[in-house]
Amino acid sequence: MKNQMCLFFFLFLFCHISSAVKHSLKYYITASSGLQNVPECMYVLKADDVEVTHCDSTNKIFEQKQDWVVKLFNKDPQLLEGSRQDCFVRIPRLFKDVIYNLTQTLQSEGAIILQCIAGCELDETTGQFSGFVHYAYNGENFLRFDLHTHIWIALSPQASIIKQKWDRNTDRIQFIKDIINHFCPQWLKMGLEHGRSSLMRTDPPSVSLLQKTPSSAVNCHATGFYPDRALMFWSKDGEEIHEGVEHGEILPNHDGTFQMSVDLNVSSAEDWRRYHCVFQFEGAEDRIITELDGTLIRTNRVKPDNLTVPVIAAVVVVVLALVVMATAGGCMAHKKKKEAEDSTELPEATNLNTETNTAH
Template sequence: MYSFFLLLLFCHVSSTVKHSLKYYITACSGLQDLSEFIVVGKVDDVEVIHCDSTNKIFEPKQDWGGQLYENDGGLFEESRQHCFVTQPYFFKAAINSLKQTNQSEAVHVLQGVLGCELDETTARLSGFVVFGYNGEDFLAFNVMTMMWIALKPQAAVAKQRWDEETARIQYTERLIKQICPKWLKLYVEYGKSSLMRTDPPSVFLLQKTPSSAVSCHATGFYPDRALMFWSKDGEEIHEGVEHGEILPNHDGTFQMSVDLNVSSAEDWRRYHCVFQFEGAEDRIITELDKRRIRTNWMEPDNSLPVITTVVVVVVALVVMATAGGYMVHRKRKRNAEDSTELPEATNLTAETNTAH
């Protein structure tokens, strides 16, 4: 029997709440169509700020982010200064350093991800800084040793130079230990009603054809810290299961799927799709039921050959009837013509006999 259990998703008593602030930075040289310095800031993977130093753009992407800046004009100016002046200065200096290392390249693109994470349960803060150069991993910052780590052999020279730049070391340390935690706490405070919300998903069973896998699809959930799996008799299974990625929806929510190969499934009632937010005890459980599967596949219509045969026979009869009618009409017309010409021939014969 089909069962769909919607358990209480809003009781997160034992959950661990974590928040993160990440800055995605792109600095480049040699590309005319791309700004020299761009920053996108995200809190819990939700975009909150966009900065373009070349075009002098600095704008909040969330209403509560704009409210934060409206309530404190000093914070707004501090952020603009940091985005338009301080960070571009250090990143341009970094690119100039890389140009000396790799003079054969005409285009130089330096990408960085720097940020911090806060565990509200333990109040523990952690930071990270990673750089990529021309599309490849390049350098990472070791917070414990306050030194750079070369992520590939070609980065060894740059690591040595950056380790010797005291100002860069101090600035990076201040970013991940002071600036980032400060802004993360402010963003969480102002955006708590949005960031801390929990939206349960709508769950569907989908299948392309009877021989293909059954996909358990969850959509419309928030946050993206969730997991989904197939179980048999209450135990998670891995054989014949394929997990999809968590993908964003246009409205800020997320979607994900997990497929089950049902070709070897015995009793379908023993299988269930399970959705659960990370750290939560409650789950949404959907039983595998053939009657609830959505599909575009249709059963072949076996009556089609019979219908086709009937249509062909009917058409043939119509053609034959039409042809027969036409022949009868021609015959009647010819007889009528012959009967009309016969008296004239008789009269001609009579006239000939009289003459003689």
């Protein structure tokens, strides 16, 4: 039981505030048997979908993905060593036993992949705390632990046999209850204490309206926001709309922030003031609302009205340049002609002088 508690120590230690309302963490564990070139056990710890640690037990890899986690491990070497033992020894051993139990009970042959998602969540508004444990077997939903009834829920026909066996395992059930009711809140407080400054970072976006041509969709683009748990949509008269709307993916920027966009196809005959682009972090109440105002739309096209003055100016400059070039060319031609005439007349005059001198 003590080793099992150490096993989930790191799981419940780092919980990340996803918004002003909730802290959450998910542990993605994958164990396998009978597969070549695939680690027997590996996991990724994500705090609100942001990777915190990565473990590969076969290749002896344990990586910390966040600076504050590295600092915490440097401050507490025993915590680092315990987490490494979870990665290389305890978690692989636990899931190896589970896979063996499944193969014996289900009498299955061939390659096996067992996946587990375990985690916890705290709602700051209500103060309620909850956890979850969910298993998948060979790519299909298998078992889920019910936190209210404290029994396993079979999610497939073949899981029914395992459910009955695990429901009788009172030590396993008590262990999960202890994690949910006692250990998780304790490690949650510790995680918030050490990582609050970086985990609670929230950067609002810069929102722009873009449009390629007058007939194309209006693009509402938000960039520079953090974290990436955000929603953006178009509304009409205060109600979210879906028709004529196309959502883009959340993409990373080079500086660690994120960007996303949502397009709206709207007729030029409609009252654009009825439409608004809404950006909101998940779980937060505050919204950034941008009215669909034609004067705010940025575009790379040049309006016809704005072409008159630049074009006329350009034409005048070109014409003047041509006139100057033509005048200069004429002057140079005339000068060369004059020089040529002078050079031709000079020898003739010389000859006349010579003849005159000779005659005298």
